[in-house]
Amino acid sequence: xxxxTNKKIIVLLVGTILLVALISFSLRDRQNATLPEQFIKDxxxxxxxxxxxxxxxxxxxxQNIQSLLNTYEENQRLKTRLEDFAVLQAEVNTLKxxxxxxxxxxxxxxxxxxxxxxxxxxxxxxxDQWEEKIIINKGSSxxxxxxxxxxxxxGLIGKISLVTPFTSEVELLYTxxxxxxxxxxxxxxxxxxxGLIEGYDEERNELILKRIDSSLEINKGDKVVTSGLGGxxxxxxxxxxxxEVTTEDFGLTKMAYIKPAADFSMxxxxxxxxxxxxxxxxxDGEGTNADLTNNTGIPGEGEEE
Amino acid sequence: xxPLTAIILFLLxxxxxxxxxxxxxxxxxxxxxxxxxxxxxxxSIYYNPKRAVLYGLIFGLLYDVFYIDIIGLYTVxxxxxxxxxxxxxxxxxxxxxxxxxxSVLLVALMEMVLYYFFLxxxxxxxxxxxxxxxxxxxxxxxxxxxxxxxxxxxxxLIDARVLQKIRELS
Numbered sequence: 001x002x003x004x005t006n007k008k009i010i011v012l013l014v015g016t017i018l019l020v021a022l023i024s025f026s027l028r029d030r031q032n033a034t035l036p037e038q039f040i041k042d043x044x045x046x047x048x049x050x051x052x053x054x055x056x057x058x059x060x061x062x063q064n065i066q067s068l069l070n071t072y073e074e075n076q077r078l079k080t081r082l083e084d085f086a087v088l089q090a091e092v093n094t095l096k097x098x099x100x101x102x103x104x105x106x107x108x109x110x111x112x113x114x115x116x117x118x119x120x121x122x123x124x125x126x127x128d129q130w131e132e133k134i135i136i137n138k139g140s141s142x143x144x145x146x147x148x149x150x151x152x153x154x155g156l157i158g159k160i161s162l163v164t165p166f167t168s169e170v171e172l173l174y175t176x177x178x179x180x181x182x183x184x185x186x187x188x189x190x191x192x193x194x195g196l197i198e199g200y201d202e203e204r205n206e207l208i209l210k211r212i213d214s215s216l217e218i219n220k221g222d223k224v225v226t227s228g229l230g231g232x233x234x235x236x237x238x239x240x241x242x243x244e245v246t247t248e249d250f251g252l253t254k255m256a257y258i259k260p261a262a263d264f265s266m267x268x269x270x271x272x273x274x275x276x277x278x279x280x281x282x283x284d285g286e287g288t289n290a291d292l293t294n295n296t297g298i299p300g301e302g303e304e305e
Numbered sequence: 306x307x308p309l310t311a312i313i314l315f316l317l318x319x320x321x322x323x324x325x326x327x328x329x330x331x332x333x334x335x336x337x338x339x340x341x342x343x344x345x346x347x348x349s350i351y352y353n354p355k356r357a358v359l360y361g362l363i364f365g366l367l368y369d370v371f372y373i374d375i376i377g378l379y380t381v382x383x384x385x386x387x388x389x390x391x392x393x394x395x396x397x398x399x400x401x402x403x404x405x406x407x408s409v410l411l412v413a414l415m416e417m418v419l420y421y422f423f424l425x426x427x428x429x430x431x432x433x434x435x436x437x438x439x440x441x442x443x444x445x446x447x448x449x450x451x452x453x454x455x456x457x458x459x460x461x462l463i464d465a466r467v468l469q470k471i472r473e474l475s
Contacts, residue, residue: 022377027426030374037370044371048316055320124319126372129326129335129440130423133372135319162374176429202431205333265326 031146031162038164042139045123045167049137052123056268063266114276115234118143122267123167132158132172134267139166147232149273155238155261156182156226157270170270173207173239173260174200183230184209184239186256188222194229197239197258204257206243212254218245224258234275307348307466308360314340315364319372337444339412342383343452346390346408347459350399352467354391358384382418386411401460405452413445 033041067074120136138144140163148160150170159180161171171180182197186209195212209224222242228235240260248255318338326333341364349357361383368379390411397403420436423429431440 019377019381023375026369026374026376033374040367040370044367047312048319051313051316051320055317055323059323122323124372125322125325127318127322128337128372128419129322130419130428131373135372176427202429202435205328265328266323268323 033162033164041164042166045135045137045164048135049121049123052121052137056121059266059268113228113235115149115273116276118272118274120144120270120272122270125267131176132174132264133161134158134170134172134270135167136170136270136272137167138272139164139168141165143274144168144272145274148275149226149233149237151237151271151273152262152267152269153271154263155240156233157260157262157264157267159233160272172264173197173262174205174264176200176202181230182233182239183227184224185227186212186216186218186222186224186242188216188218191216193218194227195256197224201257207240207258207260209242209256209258210248210253212256214247214252214254216254218242218254218256220244224256228275232275234273237273306462307352307356310462311341311344311360311364314344315367333439334443335440336447337416337440338451339415339444339448340451342386342412342415343408343448344459345383345387346411347404347456347463349387349391350394350404350407351460351463354387354394357387357391361385361387378419378422382415386415401456404460405449405456408452409445409449412448413441416441416444 118138120138122134123137124135126133126135136150144160144163146160146163149156150158150160156173158170158172158175160168162169171177173180173182176199178199180199184195184197186193186195193212193216195209197207198210200207212218220242224239224242226233226235226237226239238261240258240262242256243259244257246255246257247253318340321336321338321340325336327336328334342361345357345361345364348360362380365379365381365383366376368383369376373379390407393407397407420429420431420433420440424431
């Protein structure tokens, strides 16, 4: 290494102090972008979305080739499914109309299920992949707000964590943030069990559903959907399927491992779900990684989707 | 040409990140594209260390603001890596193979520093072996492959610029 003079050492020390200050400052408040940050994000986002177009086109070609190769097999499978589908369709239609009639009887118009879909294109994924984050090309000027659910056609993938005028960041379900919780419901044949998705197991690559009433029976293969009770997410968005059921640490409640339904690699088109029913503002630990789990005595406090 | 290439590489990184993670044998493998820093390492070795450090600073800052939201992380790491690269030039031979290996090693070092940083601030609690097998090794392989394909192109581009400069001077 080159020899250090006094001046160099001072510069180095001041630099280090500045650096630590800067890092801790930006770590403290990561959910709101300051004005210069917003400006940089939007201008890089603009350039990024220009690059994303041909890139998406190319990946589209690859996907088309891949699906062409599987055409025969898929066709066979779909044909068998189609027969069931017609029956199912008829059933759904009657149920839907019945549901509407009942709703009218009850004078209850807005359902937790309803949401306005807002289509967005993924323009980037956090390249270093330490945090599971993607960036989409719709921002506050298009009506996107913090904490909205983000889904693909297959299921829930995450929620909006930061919004600038023309882009927004999506925190994916595969996150380590202990405050990323989704109020979920297990649809088993016999009963309805509520729980909270809290965190994810990195070794199994599966989500963990906690706080399920231990008297309720849930089984492997049951579908898990959002419950809409957290105040922000619409109801009934598919999250995944249970792969294993165990008891939680203290034996009071059950927990289950869930394999997400959505495919997290090759995300391209996503839908931001804007809930039609009143959105309740919940605290989310302000998006920090602070541990909210153990410092509340009241179950349910500080929880939301 | 040189800054333009850097900008394109910067914008291409997240596009390639969309392919990752890849599931294979029930395990997820992460490929982290590090195109830009590899290019900057080449710049600092073959072209102009000061310029490389400056680019490192600018792109590091952009990277921090746009993707990471922790300002100061890549802003320091990028110039630091460029600086180490330019410093090591005095002791090693500037052959393309050696430069390639050196660049990949430096990137691996950077990944390790990042891992420990994120471990420190509790963004991850990934065990080291898991990180090593599922992230570090695939990333190194992918970036090595990429450098083998494009390393000579970088060198060609930079050499062309150096020659142009010499001609301008004379």
